[in-house]
Amino acid sequence: MFNWDDLRFFLELARRNKLSKAALRLGVEHTTVARRIAALETKLNLTLFKRINRSYQLTDEGRKLLLHAEAMEKNSLSLLSELEQTETNLEGKIRVATPEAFGSQFLAKHCHAFQKYYPGILFELVAETTNMTINRRDADIAITLAKPERGRLKTIKAGSYRLRLYAAPSYLQGHPPIVRLTDLNQHNFIWYVDDLLPIPELHILDKAIQNPNIVFSSTNLTAQANAADKGLGIALLPCFVGDQIQGLTTVLPGELSIMRDLWLSVHEDQSNQPVVDKARLFLSNLIASERRTLIGT
Amino acid sequence: MFNWDDLRFFLELARRNKLSKAALRLGVEHTTVARRIAALETKLNLTLFKRINRSYQLTDEGRKLLLHAEAMEKNSLSLLSELEQTETNLEGKIRVATPEAFGSQFLAKHCHAFQKYYPGILFELVAETTNMTINRRDADIAITLAKPERGRLKTIKAGSYRLRLYAAPSYLQGHPPIVRLTDLNQHNFIWYVDDLLPIPELHILDKAIQNPNIVFSSTNLTAQANAADKGLGIALLPCFVGDQIQGLTTVLPGELSIMRDLWLSVHEDQSNQPVVDKARLFLSNLIASERRTLIGT
DNA sequence: ATTTAAATGTGCAAAAATACACAGGTGACT
DNA sequence: AGTCACCTGTGTATTTTTGCACATTTAAAT
Structure with missing residues (x-):
């Protein structure tokens, strides 16, 4: 069986016709798109695209595949919309401390997603240059530029x-x-x-x-x-x-x-609280999936 | 977007309920299945399985996902059956030399797949202990246990x-x-x-x-x-x-x-012939995808 | 109760996938 | 025609994924 995930790359390339355009939307390098398409072609033993004039054009077989890939995409989308149900049972409040620019210019633009998942949780974003000390419980979760050395904290490198x-x-x-x-x-x-x-x-x-x-x-x-x-x-x-x-x-x-690195810290004794845990996962997922915007072009 | 390929792993585990059973069918280690499922769960932010009594049981959310995953599987299967059309236009004959046991006990069991793809090509399997020399054109493709040093051959390590x-x-x-x-x-x-x-x-x-x-x-x-x-x-x-x-x-x-390693060789000047090329791809794909049976448990 | 077997989990090593840096090539705009 | 911007392809380095060996747990059988 072929790699189903390659169909995601195929779909995007079939729509954009350019490796670079598809790569941008998929959040990877153009070389990755090229290699995944090549892998799919050898696996299926078909030529899916014609490389003409620096643009990828579907072949007849590619067009046939497109129909199936689109059907699978529909499935994946309906799957997400059904399962991405809001968790209304979780209630409470979470205070997240971040560097000023990270909070105001990046995190603030994604808080709506958290609110959608957990409408019962109040997301407090403390985005200030002053060094908040998570130890004194000014915040439940802290994102910092330097790894905190002291304090009973669970700290991971979340990204750069x-x-x-x-x-x-x-x-x-x-x-x-x-x-x-x-x-x-x-x-x-x-x-x-x-x-x-x-x-x-x-x-x-x-x-x-x-x-x-x-x-x-x-x-x-x-x-x-x-x-x-x-x-x-x-x-x-x-x-x-x-x-x-x-x-x-x-x-x-x-x-x-x-x-620069981004460090994510929570208190050892708070790390098991559901609300804190969900927020922690949300933040580390966010930083990972938005890697491209954080690193820049 | 999540990794579509993880749904293949999810499906198999949902059906077998055991990491090891699913891993066997997927041709990977049980740890890989565990990690892909864990990745899917954190990405979707759901608990798909309950780990009870050393067996993976679907949760309610897992059952919901199962329906969608099955739909996607149907798509992928119909895709294969539509695109896996036989290439009747290719005609000719290909002679493949292999070690005796590899040919008679392994390759012979998979030649029907080649025949299905390319009904016009006669697949000649020369499986003998005597060292056939590909240089003298006794065979178009040779699979050997040692890398041939001499001769104008394109040789790759196909597997072990x-x-x-x-x-x-x-x-x-x-x-x-x-x-x-x-x-x-x-x-x-x-x-x-x-x-x-x-x-x-x-x-x-x-x-x-x-x-x-x-x-x-x-x-x-x-x-x-x-x-x-x-x-x-x-x-x-x-x-x-x-x-x-x-x-x-x-x-x-x-x-x-x-x-032991398996080496796949073709003549430099034959490597571009369609029939030889297709057979070469078929063999290297086969060895790669049957890695598990070649390596053993 | 003890043994056995089978299953899952963990740390480390190997392998594969990906990013990165750069080269080359093509069309568009002066 | 020449320059420029942009796209794709290739080789190398880095990161991620996977496999492997081993520890641990649990159920079944003696």
């Missing part, structure tokens, strides 16, 4: 995200071109205020720029992003913020890319 | 198989018990004739047994297997032979297990 330099085209047109890191010396920066937690990877920038010309600073990333969007200068932003803003483009994406 | 010692219970009851390798000194052996190709892994046996008491020998593995089945002595057999014979049990499976 990337930071890049972003600027508005309007800014870039009015300023000297940037082709290497040292060119940044002549540019304006939007930056954090000093008391942010130190990011070790920033020494790359420190070496290249002796005296950064900081024209605006804030503890609030959304403020920085909005300032950059208006052409004030160059900002260091998480990709899940910068990529979402149409008016921003990356600066030196090849030279500067900072990866 | 295992050898074990086998004996009939009737023999074992009438002879001293065997708990370690040295106990074999007091036993009767069914063996190859001397000119068989040397198997380096056999030095383990050579060390344990100074003077093996060989009571019967043959170049033909089927003859050896039949002799062993009748209680003549202990034989070294491929698992795909020994495991198929109800009357044989393994001897010292923990102490003696020999793995």
